[in-house]
Amino acid sequence: MAKYLGDWAGDYRGGALAVLRPASVSEVQVLMRLCGELGLGVIPQGGNTGLVSGAIDSKGSGLVVVSLERLSSIRQIDTENFTLRADAGCVLQTIKDACEAQDCLFPLALGAQGSCQIGGNAASNAGGINVLRYGMARDLVLGLEVVLADGELWSGFSGLRKNNSGYDLKQLFVGSEGTLGIITGVEVKLFPKPARTETAYLGLASFGAAVALLNRARRNCSDLISAFEIIGSECIELARLIDPGVRAPVLAPVQVLIELSSGPTVDLNRVLAGFLGGALEEGLVTDAVLATSAAQTHAFWAIREGLVEGQAKRGYHVRTDLSVRISDIPALIEQARRFVALEHPGWIPLAYGHAGDGNIHFNVLPPLQLAVAEARARGSEITAGLYAIAVGLGGSISAEHGIGRSRSGEFWSGLSPTHRRMVTALKNAFDPKGLMNPGCLLPSTETVP
Numbered sequence: 001m002a003k004y005l006g007d008w009a010g011d012y013r014g015g016a017l018a019v020l021r022p023a024s025v026s027e028v029q030v031l032m033r034l035c036g037e038l039g040l041g042v043i044p045q046g047g048n049t050g051l052v053s054g055a056i057d058s059k060g061s062g063l064v065v066v067s068l069e070r071l072s073s074i075r076q077i078d079t080e081n082f083t084l085r086a087d088a089g090c091v092l093q094t095i096k097d098a099c100e101a102q103d104c105l106f107p108l109a110l111g112a113q114g115s116c117q118i119g120g121n122a123a124s125n126a127g128g129i130n131v132l133r134y135g136m137a138r139d140l141v142l143g144l145e146v147v148l149a150d151g152e153l154w155s156g157f158s159g160l161r162k163n164n165s166g167y168d169l170k171q172l173f174v175g176s177e178g179t180l181g182i183i184t185g186v187e188v189k190l191f192p193k194p195a196r197t198e199t200a201y202l203g204l205a206s207f208g209a210a211v212a213l214l215n216r217a218r219r220n221c222s223d224l225i226s227a228f229e230i231i232g233s234e235c236i237e238l239a240r241l242i243d244p245g246v247r248a249p250v251l252a253p254v255q256v257l258i259e260l261s262s263g264p265t266v267d268l269n270r271v272l273a274g275f276l277g278g279a280l281e282e283g284l285v286t287d288a289v290l291a292t293s294a295a296q297t298h299a300f301w302a303i304r305e306g307l308v309e310g311q312a313k314r315g316y317h318v319r320t321d322l323s324v325r326i327s328d329i330p331a332l333i334e335q336a337r338r339f340v341a342l343e344h345p346g347w348i349p350l351a352y353g354h355a356g357d358g359n360i361h362f363n364v365l366p367p368l369q370l371a372v373a374e375a376r377a378r379g380s381e382i383t384a385g386l387y388a389i390a391v392g393l394g395g396s397i398s399a400e401h402g403i404g405r406s407r408s409g410e411f412w413s414g415l416s417p418t419h420r421r422m423v424t425a426l427k428n429a430f431d432p433k434g435l436m437n438p439g440c441l442l443p444s445t446e447t448v449p
Ligand SMILES: Cc1cc2nc3c(=O)[nH]c(=O)nc-3n(C[C@H](O)[C@H](O)[C@H](O)COP(=O)(O)OP(=O)(O)OC[C@H]3O[C@@H](n4cnc5c(N)ncnc54)[C@H](O)[C@@H]3O)c2cc1C
Pocket: 008, 043, 044, 045, 046, 047, 048, 049, 050, 051, 053, 054, 055, 068, 088, 089, 109, 110, 111, 112, 115, 116, 117, 118, 119, 120, 121, 122, 123, 124, 125, 126, 127, 128, 129, 177, 178, 179, 181, 182, 183, 184, 308, 309, 400, 401, 404, 437, 440
């Protein structure tokens, strides 16, 4: 069962009574009925790439893991209406490739796309690099099919883009992290595949300049930006742990990876070159390299992906997923860096993220000589300090990764009594026995009526 019980980063290794791998929706219904009769808690699991311990029970307290991996077919691609229906266990990359073959785009894009599943993406309301243009999973889901806690099937597929009749039930399941039901099918919006894409790697003097550049880019590039990633230069070392040959194309303390995409009638290269010319002239950007080939574009993105993998390779680290208003990004990073330098000297802060959405992963690496147990204990203190800084700026402790088991305590304690009452009422309405992913999102005791 090993592959279903540990997390991607190697931070947690849990247990389970059994791993069930249903091959059809009706098998999911049967197992949910059986688990209900036996009073067994169930953890729905997609690709198990989540970063908040939502799909594994790190305490190993006798739950059943239900893997959706055998429900893996694309059911339909409708190129006339730009929609797709797939089984929940279909891997995101498979969906993206199938859409591309039909000249369509499914824009959800993240580092784990070769392993994560569309059902997991919906359940965790995944974000990724294209959110500033296309939105999060929540904005892309048109309909869901869900097996409820008592084994009943709800099919919420309609293919409709507008359907303003009452509560939008699918949205309750998006981001519910397996706590309300098991998603067995997903219907999503597609877009025309962009005919043109331009990518540039930029050097800037500060995070403030990067935020000003984003604002300017949105106005100058007619909102054709599909990605705007900020990378602190200190992160490049981590990408080198994956590929020692990695070189940042620019030498600057703050680096930005910007991508524009459009249909065939826009002279995208001119739009980007014009915008960058102005930004260079004004000194907002200090250096810029435009990708002139697919290989160069790939090399730019390999830096962004490698720095995430490099952190996992280095070992335990403090990982956050903060969001603030875009204009507050410089303050967030400055305060967080100051906090680490003053209170945890020797720890190495990293700042990068989908800055176009105000999302910064402010991660902190322990000194290499520190024992893991000590690093973990100190890591909890650092995490708490970073959360306090984000909340102090009116931000969120979870921009896109969700709450899972790792953040349920902080999430719950940050809610108002009214908010808690509504969350508990919803949970109890859908899962009165508290069997759906106990301990995830809500602390366990709150799931009991
Ligand atoms: C290298 C890397 C990069 C990443 N980059 C990003 C990123 O840019 N943006 C981002 O948002 N995330 C990112 N992630 C996190 C992760 O990939 C996403 O959260 C992804 O959506 C999880 O999908 P999954 O299928 O792996 O779900 P899992 O990890 O298996 O599960 C996630 C949660 O959803 C529930 N769940 C899964 N499937 C179902 C289902 N069918 N029905 C009901 N509940 C279900 C689980 O119980 C769990 O609570 C990254 C992860 C890695 C490893």
